[in-house]
Structure formats: structure tokens, C-alpha cells
Amino acid sequence: MLSQLIRTAFIPPEGKKYVVADFSAIEARVLAWLADEKWQMQAFASGEDIYCASASKMFGVPVEKNGTNGHLRQKGKIAELACGYGGSIGAIKAMGGTELKLSDDDLFKLVDDWRSSSPNIVKFWGDVQRAAEKVITDQCGMTCGKLHFSYESGIFFIELPSRRRLAYVRPKVEKDDNGKNIITYEGIDNSHKWNRLKTYGAKLAENITQGVARDLLLYAMQNMQDMEIVGHVHDEVIIECTPDVSVEQVCELMGQTPEWAEGLLLRADGYECAFYMKQ
Numbered sequence: 001m002l003s004q005l006i007r008t009a010f011i012p013p014e015g016k017k018y019v020v021a022d023f024s025a026i027e028a029r030v031l032a033w034l035a036d037e038k039w040q041m042q043a044f045a046s047g048e049d050i051y052c053a054s055a056s057k058m059f060g061v062p063v064e065k066n067g068t069n070g071h072l073r074q075k076g077k078i079a080e081l082a083c084g085y086g087g088s089i090g091a092i093k094a095m096g097g098t099e100l101k102l103s104d105d106d107l108f109k110l111v112d113d114w115r116s117s118s119p120n121i122v123k124f125w126g127d128v129q130r131a132a133e134k135v136i137t138d139q140c141g142m143t144c145g146k147l148h149f150s151y152e153s154g155i156f157f158i159e160l161p162s163r164r165r166l167a168y169v170r171p172k173v174e175k176d177d178n179g180k181n182i183i184t185y186e187g188i189d190n191s192h193k194w195n196r197l198k199t200y201g202a203k204l205a206e207n208i209t210q211g212v213a214r215d216l217l218l219y220a221m222q223n224m225q226d227m228e229i230v231g232h233v234h235d236e237v238i239i240e241c242t243p244d245v246s247v248e249q250v251c252e253l254m255g256q257t258p259e260w261a262e263g264l265l266l267r268a269d270g271y272e273c274a275f276y277m278k279q
Contacts, residue, residue, distance in 0.1 A: 010231070010276035012240045020279070021250045021270030022236035025050050026216070031084050031209045033264040034146055035124035039117075044265045051077035057117040058110075075100065079114040085209075086125055086202025087111075128208070129201025132156065132183055136171045147208065156185065158208060161260045162215040166207055168199070216266065220254040231276075238276060247272055 012018050023029075028050055032040035043053035055063040055076025063069045063076065078100070082091035089097075089107045097107055115122050124145070131144040141150035148159040156171040168185040176182045182198050189195040199207075213235060221229055221237060227250070231238040239250055247270045254268035271279045 007276045007278065010238075011274070012230075016240055016242060017272050017274060018230075018276055019239040019241055019245060019247055019250045019270055019272050020236060020276070021239070021247070021254050021268045022234075023213070023216070023220075023254065024267040024269050026213045026235045026266075027209055028080060028084065029265060030212045030216070031121060031124075031205070033261070034205075034209065034212070035118075035121040036145070037118055037120040041263075041265065044267075049073070051080055054080045054114070054117070058113040075110060079110050083111055083114040083118075084121065085206040086200070125201040125205050127201075128204045129181075129183075132158075132171075132201070132204060133173050133181060136183065137173050158204070158211075160208065160211050160215060162212070162219075162258070163260070164211070164215060166211055212261075216258070216261065216264075219258045220256070220268075223253045223256055224250070 010018075025044070028040065029044055031037075032044070039057060040050070040053070043050055049065050051073050052063040052065055053076075055069075055072040058076060058079065059069075059072055061069050061072070063072045065073055078092060078095045078097050082095040082097070087095075088111050089104060092107050092110060097110070100107075102110070127144055128147075131142055131149050134140070135142055135149040135151050136156050139151040141148065143149075146161050150157045150159070151171075154170050156168040158166040158168075160166070168183075169187065171183060171185040174182055174184055183200060183204075184196050184198050186194065187197045189197060217232065217235060217237070221232065224237065224239065227245070228240040229237060230240045237250075237254065239245070251268040251270045254270075255266045257264050257266050273279075
């Protein structure tokens with residue numbers, strides 16, 4: 001309980017305030033852009049509620065928040081949050097799927113409905129998996145959509161659109177107990193020890209998406225270099241400023257798209273406060 005009050009300990013100097021701004025649905029936007037999932041990108045362009053749009057696509061009916069078929073929005077939200085990186089019934093339950101009081105068969109159906117409605121994202125997982133396997137096995141380089149994969153000096157690199165690279169040390173393509181290809185590399189495991197780790201296409205897609213989101217946050221902070229940034233948390237920036245600085249000013253700067261992310265539609269939302277808080 002006390003941990004929830006830690007934010008409130010951060011207070012701006014007298015005569016100043018905080019403006020807190022964060023990206024709206026940043027991972028969904030980036031993943032849709034990377035995978036070229038056009039219906040999702042159109043939903044963002046039209047300013048639609050992505051959870052309503054997802055539910056509408058999944059169930060084939062119009063869904064409006066607190067309106068027509070509004071009860072389906074929660075299913076769309078949970079599926080959108082759980083399934084983007086290959087998640088199945090376990091991820092659905094972890095994201096609140098148990099609150100839907102559905103059978104496991106119904107939850108599996110929810111996963112299938114989401115995947116059927118977002119085929120380009122599912123294809124993206126497979127494309128990343130196959131490209132990674134080829135580059136690691138042949139120790140070569142190749143382009144995969146907006147990304148470039150390469151193998152150099154025992155390291156598998158994924159070059160993001162920003163030109164920054166993710167690195168996987170001493171990668172291998174191996175077989176699991178079922179004879180299926182898996183990718184392994186060396187890194188820090190959950191017990192903080194150096195070990196051999198497993199990954200796969202959808203997991204790599206998660207690394208890539210979150211890496212791009214990080215680069216977008218850095219770009220936003222560079223646009224705000226004339227402002228006093230006192231903190232950032234995940235996709236959120238905390239600005240210490242005078243009363244004349246508006247939330248709209250900060251959100252406008254944060255919502256600008258860099259040249260390397262052409263076609264990616266960003267939006268930021270924010271609020272002002274007398275101490276750091278969640279709105």
C-alpha cells in the first residue's frame with residue numbers, strides 16, 4: 001500500500017508544476033506499423049478506440065464504448081493486450097481473462113479470433129522467425145520488412161528502423177523435444193545468471209516492438225530538450241515547468257514522428273499536476 005504513495009513524494013518547486021505525457025497505445029501502434037496491419041493503422045488514423053476496433057474486427061459487429069455491443073470491448077481489450085506477441089490462453093488469463101468467466105475453450109476461441117483478425121501480425125512473427133533462423137544458420141545478412149538482420153563475430157544483430165541494433169550473443173538454431181526449431185542465445189536468466197536462453201519469432205517481435213518504442217521515446221525527449229525533463233517511466237515523460245506551459249504543447253512535441261518511422265501514427269495524452277501522480 002505504501003508503495004502506491006511513492007509517486008506523491010515527487011513535488012515540483014514552488015511556482016512550478018508537472019506536465020505528464022505518455023504515448024497512446026504505443027506498442028500496438030508500433031507492432032501494426034512493423035507488420036503493416038492496415039486495418040489497425042486505419043483505426044489509429046481515424047482516432048478510433050483500438051479495443052472497440054479490435055472487438056469489431058474479431059466479432060464482425062460494430063462495437064462502441066458504452067454503446068452498441070459495448071460489452072464486447074473488454075474481450076477486444078484483453079485479446080489486444082495478450083495476443084500481440086504470440087500469447088495464448090495463459091496470456092489471456094494473465095491479462096484479466098478470468099474475469100470474463102469463460103471456459104478454456106472459449107478463451108482459446110478468443111485467441112483464434114484475434115489471430116484471424118490480425119493476419120499480418122501473425123505473418124510478421126513467422127517472417128522474423130524464418131529470417132532469424134536463416135541468418136544465424138548461414139551467418140549472413142538479410143532484410144526483413146523494415147528491419148535488417150545480420151551475423152557478425154558470433155553475434156546476431158537486428159537493426160531497427162532507427163539504425164540502432166539489438167544484439168543476441170552466440171546464437172544457435174536447435175531442435176526442441178518435439179523436433180521443432182528453436183533459437184537460443186547467451187544472456188542473463190531470471191536468476192540473474194549467465195545462461196543459454198530460448199527465443200522465437202513472436203518473442204523477437206516483442207523485443208523489436210519495444211526497442212522501436214524506446215527509440216520513439218528518445219526522439220520525443222530530444223524534441224523536448226528545451227524543457228526540464230525530470231523523469232521518464234516506460235512510455236511516459238515528466239516535465240517540470242512554469243504554469244504557462246500547456247499539456248497540449250508537450251503532447252504535440254511527443255506526438256511527432258521521426259523521419260525513420262514514416263507512416264507510423266503517434267499520439268500522446270497528458271495532464272498537469274501539483275505532484276507526480278497517475279491520472
